[in-house]
Amino acid sequence: MDGVMELPMKAGTNMKVAGKTVYVFVLLSITMVMTLAGNNIVMTVGNSSILTCPFKGQISMLTWTITPKVGCPCALVYRIDTNMTHRTNCSDNINWTFRAGLAPALAIRQVEIAQEGNYSCEAASTDGNFHMMYSLTVLAPPRLSLYCDEQGSPVCKAVAGKPPAQLSWVPESSSTAEEKHQDNGTVTVLSKFTACSTNVTSVTTCMVSHPAGNWSQSIACCPSKKTSFFLHAGIITCVLIIITLLAAIYCFKLHSDRPCHKTKPSEIAPIHSQQLKRSKYESAISQDDTMEVEPYTTYVQKENVIYNSVSDLTVGQNLPQDLCPET
Incomplete structure (x- = not known):
């Protein structure tokens, strides 16, 4: 009977241990999700805010790590036992704030766009280590x-x-x-x-x-009359220039497509060839007439020379003309 009674007791103990294990696992999962998801904080440029780090027990050290979207990260460390603070690469408007009866917190005064990013804290206490992360978004009003x-x-x-x-x-x-x-x-x-x-x-x-x-x-705005006048004048000028260019191009193409001669080439060619043949024929006749006239002209010139010579001789000797020798 004793052995029979011990079996249910062991089974109940195992169930309690399993339940505690599941409970711890769920808490760890929730803590991890909170750490990854964090808390979204929205601030406007120039505003201020205070960020706290939750923990349990007696705290011994508190650390803030800031990772901005642009620029180098910064860190702030505070040791409770020695009351010492340390900071690395942090702006002057980010610092510790100490309040009576409360744990130290992180103060952001007159936030700037460059300080947008993730803010994570880690607290070491007698009950363990605690983590918290904030995602800071900074708005800039236009x-x-x-x-x-x-x-x-x-x-x-x-x-x-x-x-x-x-x-x-x-x-x-x-x-x-x-x-x-x-x-x-x-x-x-x-x-x-x-x-x-x-x-x-x-x-x-x-x-x-x-x-x-x-x-x-x-x-309330009034349209500028001067501007509208120049605008309309410019539009009209551009339209006239385009029309003129199109007309010039059309006329050029129209004249380039027409033939160079106004009369038909077939009618000109025969007339021109007949005139050419006729001119050649007339020039040939004139040459023949010249050749026929040239001997007679030479003979007349010779007779005139002989006659002139006899006349000069008669005059030189003062002879009467009836006494001149016959030729």
Whole structure:
């Protein structure tokens, strides 16, 4: 009977041990999940906050490790037994804060964008080691700027916001916003009002939506008459230049496609060949006539020379002409 009674007692003891084991495992799992997930903290640039590290028992040392998204990590260590603090690569606005009856905590004063990142603490106490991690997100509210451009159109600008601001117009506009990213993680958003109607003298309102707050501002812009005149004149000039170029190109192509001669080549060729043959024939006849006339001309010239010589001789001797010798 004693052996029979011992079996249920051992089984109950084993069940209690197994239950405690499962309970410890669940606690460890929850602690690990909390350590990995951490707590999300959202702060606005210039604000302050205090981060605490939970623990049990009598604390002996407390350590904070800060890992920013940009830059080198920093660490703060505080030893309770010696009342000594140590810091490495930490900004002046991050330091210990001591409160009466409470454990030391981490104070962040006038937070900056560069201090966005993970903040983890580790506390060593008589009951063990305790961990906690915070994920810090820093918001930068944009600076609203609303003005009229050279064409007289309203322009809304949300400068250096983090995250980017959302812009909208009243009355509704069909314009799209442009984003310009800065090196420090902020974004400037610009939107130009495009009126859906011709009533451009009405008051327009720019509305800015951001996690750090909402803002709105109104303005009334008048279109610039000088700018509109030059704009229309430029458009008309460009249209006239294009039309002139197209007309010149069309005329050039039209004249280049036409033949060079106005009359038909088939009618000109026979007439030209007949005229050429006729001119050759007339030149040949004139040459023959010249050759026939040349002997007679030579003979006449010789007779004239002889006659002149006899006349000169008669005159020189003063002879009467009836006494001249016959030739």
